Amino acid sequence: MSLRPLEPSLVPPAEIARRLTLLQQRLQALELDAALVLQNADLYYFTGTVQDGVLMVPAEAPPLFFVRRSLSRAGEEGRIAEVIPYRAYSEIPRLAEERGWRRLARLGLELDVLPVTLYQRLQKAFPAADMVDLSMEIRVLRTRKSSWEVEAIRAAAAISARMAARLAAVAREGMTEVELAAEVEAEARRAGHQGQVRFRRFNQESFYGHLLAGPHSAVPAFLDSPTGGRGPYPAVGHGASFRPIRRGEPILLDLVGACHGYYADMTRTFVLGEAQDEVLRAYAAVRAIWEVARDTLRPGIPAGAVFAAAAAAAADLGYGEIFMRSGEGQLSYVGHGVGLEIDEIPFLARGFEMPLEEGMVLAVEPKLTLPQVGVIGLEDTFLVTAKAAEALTEVPRDLTVLQP
Amino acid sequence: MSLRPLEPSLVPPAEIARRLTLLQQRLQALELDAALVLQNADLYYFTGTVQDGVLMVPAEAPPLFFVRRSLSRAGEEGRIAEVIPYRAYSEIPRLAEERGWRRLARLGLELDVLPVTLYQRLQKAFPAADMVDLSMEIRVLRTRKSSWEVEAIRAAAAISARMAARLAAVAREGMTEVELAAEVEAEARRAGHQGQVRFRRFNQESFYGHLLAGPHSAVPAFLDSPTGGRGPYPAVGHGASFRPIRRGEPILLDLVGACHGYYADMTRTFVLGEAQDEVLRAYAAVRAIWEVARDTLRPGIPAGAVFAAAAAAAADLGYGEIFMRSGEGQLSYVGHGVGLEIDEIPFLARGFEMPLEEGMVLAVEPKLTLPQVGVIGLEDTFLVTAKAAEALTEVPRDLTVLQP
Numbered sequence: 190m191s192l193r194p195l196e197p198s199l200v201p202p203a204e205i206a207r208r209l210t211l212l213q214q215r216l217q218a219l220e221l222d223a224a225l226v227l228q229n230a231d232l233y234y235f236t237g238t239v240q241d242g243v244l245m246v247p248a249e250a251p252p253l254f255f256v257r258r259s260l261s262r263a264g265e266e267g268r269i270a271e272v273i274p275y276r277a278y279s280e281i282p283r284l285a286e287e288r289g290w291r292r293l294a295r296l297g298l299e300l301d302v303l304p305v306t307l308y309q310r311l312q313k314a315f316p317a318a319d320m321v322d323l324s325m326e327i328r329v330l331r332t333r334k335s336s337w338e339v340e341a342i343r344a345a346a347a348i349s350a351r352m353a354a355r356l357a358a359v360a361r362e363g364m365t366e367v368e369l370a371a372e373v374e375a376e377a378r379r380a381g382h383q384g385q386v387r388f389r390r391f392n393q394e395s396f397y398g399h400l401l402a403g404p405h406s407a408v409p410a411f412l413d414s415p416t417g418g419r420g421p422y423p424a425v426g427h428g429a430s431f432r433p434i435r436r437g438e439p440i441l442l443d444l445v446g447a448c449h450g451y452y453a454d455m456t457r458t459f460v461l462g463e464a465q466d467e468v469l470r471a472y473a474a475v476r477a478i479w480e481v482a483r484d485t486l487r488p489g490i491p492a493g494a495v496f497a498a499a500a501a502a503a504a505d506l507g508y509g510e511i512f513m514r515s516g517e518g519q520l521s522y523v524g525h526g527v528g529l530e531i532d533e534i535p536f537l538a539r540g541f542e543m544p545l546e547e548g549m550v551l552a553v554e555p556k557l558t559l560p561q562v563g564v565i566g567l568e569d570t571f572l573v574t575a576k577a578a579e580a581l582t583e584v585p586r587d588l589t590v591l592q593p
Numbered sequence: 594m595s596l597r598p599l600e601p602s603l604v605p606p607a608e609i610a611r612r613l614t615l616l617q618q619r620l621q622a623l624e625l626d627a628a629l630v631l632q633n634a635d636l637y638y639f640t641g642t643v644q645d646g647v648l649m650v651p652a653e654a655p656p657l658f659f660v661r662r663s664l665s666r667a668g669e670e671g672r673i674a675e676v677i678p679y680r681a682y683s684e685i686p687r688l689a690e691e692r693g694w695r696r697l698a699r700l701g702l703e704l705d706v707l708p709v710t711l712y713q714r715l716q717k718a719f720p721a722a723d724m725v726d727l728s729m730e731i732r733v734l735r736t737r738k739s740s741w742e743v744e745a746i747r748a749a750a751a752i753s754a755r756m757a758a759r760l761a762a763v764a765r766e767g768m769t770e771v772e773l774a775a776e777v778e779a780e781a782r783r784a785g786h787q788g789q790v791r792f793r794r795f796n797q798e799s800f801y802g803h804l805l806a807g808p809h810s811a812v813p814a815f816l817d818s819p820t821g822g823r824g825p826y827p828a829v830g831h832g833a834s835f836r837p838i839r840r841g842e843p844i845l846l847d848l849v850g851a852c853h854g855y856y857a858d859m860t861r862t863f864v865l866g867e868a869q870d871e872v873l874r875a876y877a878a879v880r881a882i883w884e885v886a887r888d889t890l891r892p893g894i895p896a897g898a899v900f901a902a903a904a905a906a907a908a909d910l911g912y913g914e915i916f917m918r919s920g921e922g923q924l925s926y927v928g929h930g931v932g933l934e935i936d937e938i939p940f941l942a943r944g945f946e947m948p949l950e951e952g953m954v955l956a957v958e959p960k961l962t963l964p965q966v967g968v969i970g971l972e973d974t975f976l977v978t979a980k981a982a983e984a985l986t987e988v989p990r991d992l993t994v995l996q997p
Contacts, residue, residue, distance in 0.1 A: 195835055197823075197827065197834075197835070198827075227796070228795075233827070238827055238830065239829070240815045241817075258815060259814060259922060262813060262814070262830070274921075303708060303709050304706050305702075306726060308709045309704075324710070367782055367783075372779065374775075374778065375776065375779035378774060379772060381771070384833075385829050391706075392633050396789050411645040411662060417663065423641065423643070424637050424643065424853055424855075425643070426642065429788075431601070448826060449826050450826060450829070517678075
């Protein structure tokens with residue numbers, strides 16, 4: 190079975206069943222009676238569909254999917270046998286009780302994403318329940334990708350490849366970053382890009398990702414990301430701008446391929462005309478850091494050790510001060526998990542001790558910020574296997590010099 | 594002073610000063626010591642920039658902008674004189690106290706958008722403070738647009754016009770919805786579209802909006818919206834799909850123009866080849882409902898009365914059962930506020946009693962769901978003035994028949 194862009198596919202029932210079983214094992218271990226799942230990415234993960242509803246997963250009984258809308262789609266796309274209409278959260282305890290579910294004293298919720306007032310409505314609906322944060326458990330469950338999920342990420346990577354090819358074909362001196370982005374984004378859509386890119390963390394947002402050129406690519410921004418960019422307007426505050434791209438400056442393509450809900454995160458660096466020696470040297474260093482980081486991606490290695498190895502390599506190469514931004518904005522970070530959200534755990538960041546495991550999918554994105562020149566970077570999305578890291582993004586990794 | 598797409602502009606200092614004064618008046622009236630503002634759209638509204646930080650607005654003293662990053666951009670783009678670096682929320686009380694701010698016993702926060710665990714960190718940072726929900730106050734403040742904001746929405750409407758023109762130029766029989774969207778979206782970007790479209794409500798999401806054709810446009814979805822659509826993949830669950838557009842079926846262009854952080858929401862209906870009588874009749878009805886709704890947009894009218902008038906007109910015309918979806922999914926709603934978020938109050942919805950005021954900007958979007966045919970709609974973004982509603986979106990409002 191193979192997943193492709195442009196070919197919508199339902200999540201196989203066995204996928205959902207396995208995920209729910211793993212969640213139930215965690216609920217039992219934590220002595221929770223049930224999980225309530227509401228957020229779009231998590232709902233898709235555990236049901237196979239995104240509807241306006243609440244998935245209740247009892248620790249020891251089949252799940253109940255309470256749906257406001259759309260009931261018909263919850264039934265057609267979703268893999269939960271019991272779909273129950275409701276209008277207000279306050280009805281849910283009674284509806285659950287009618288189906289034999291009385292024991293709802295300890296509930297696990299996605300407290301990292303649920304807004305306070307929505308949470309308060311849930312507390313009111315379950316006045317006797319003790320509500321605890323289940324978000325880290327869900328995020329940990331989601332770190333280990335199945336082969337079906339890896340296929341979805343490969344399909345997204347095929348879109349990344351189309352974006353890189355399109356950039357190489359159409360980039361010209363004098364185009365603005367946004368004009369170039371328009372062409373690349375349209376190609377992504379024709380290739381089956383889903384549009385929506387989901388972040389988990391509050392206030393993090395991105396539109397495809399970053400297409401930035403020259404010194405402007407080094408403009409800092411609010412994001413937890415090694416690139417910022419001026420953005421089109423202060424209200425957006427990062428990403429492509431209306432600045433024309435000039436000959437000789439690095440063009441950073443850091444866009445997200447996306448289909449079947451999954452992402453592939455990839456960065457490639459291009460130059461129009463001729464690359465300065467400084468850029469070539471920095472690119473060779475980035476490539477070397479990328480190799481060091483890739484070679485550390487093994488089951489059992491703490492996520493933070495990947496950052497440590499990459500940072501040590503950057504320092505050895507004389508680029509320690511401009512590795513992952515510079516000055517006040519420097520990050521102790523070189524990558525992140527990728528799946529149904531673009532900012533999944535584990536973070537390949539200082540102090541993040543979660544050990545890597547087989548089946549994790551991680552973006553590794555070493556970047557150097559050359560003052561007055563711009564950001565030089567290389568990023569691939571890797572699958573951690575028993576023996577080696579397998580790159581799911583497969584575009585050639587050389588610095589690409591284009592005709593201006 | 595006029596705002597245009599493609600020309601980034603800082604928010605005038607007088608705008609920010611006026612907004613902060615109004616917020617402080619509300620804080621005083623509510624006997625709150627200060628507001629803490631964190632969410633991107635609100636931060637932009639009250640500071641002129643989007644950075645990773647916390648804006649503290651004391652009820653009776655100048656605001657303090659605590660910024661993690663980027664400090665430099667907070668200073669360059671933002672209009673808050675006092676920008677203070679911090680690393681953790683727990684430092685904020687001390688930093689505020691050093692600047693003379695001791696009285697922080699009652700704080701107002703955006704509890705409708707702050708995630709629970711983030712809120713808990715703030716509670717820990719201010720252990721003695723009573724924290725109350727200020728979100729509705731902020732949302733109400735934001736309903737009345739200044740002339741500068743109206744200019745920003747006009748600029749966004751210019752992008753909407755470019756999208757409609759592009760659709761008319763390139764739509765062909767057999768293109769898929771996503772292929773057509775790719776062309777229209779690229780045109781939007783070339784015209785200065787900012788990319789990001791912000792929703793306030795949990796789990797609401799949209800990528801440009803909806804470009805849907807034929808019966809597929811009537812597929813329901815999880816969104817609080819009169820259209821859904823199949824979407825490209827179940828993981829997205831709404832919007833354009835890979836279904837080819839056929840001759841004679843209605844094509845609904847419901848996309849969002851966006852620049853300077855502001856939106857223009859507009860819908861136009863197109864047909865390739867020839868429109869069936871059923872479509873022409875429904876379109877005439879939509880146009881009539883649109884006129885009825887527009888004529889109710891007057892200061893002092895409760896928002897819900899606009900819905901009531903539109904629904905009555907739909908019923909009189911024989912379309913009551915398919916007005917704003919049909920069956921289980923039917924909405925008691927005909928529009929919404931538009932500004933820095935696409936789902937602003939007031940909602941033109943049953944039971945929403947907030948009176949309209951001069952300066953409010955509202956999208957009115959009557960839509961009819963013809964079974965087996967599709968959704969027929971017309972939507973404009975209006976400015977409420979003392980005398981009449983002024984359409985800020987100016988594309989001709991006829992059903993457009995295109996060569997297939």
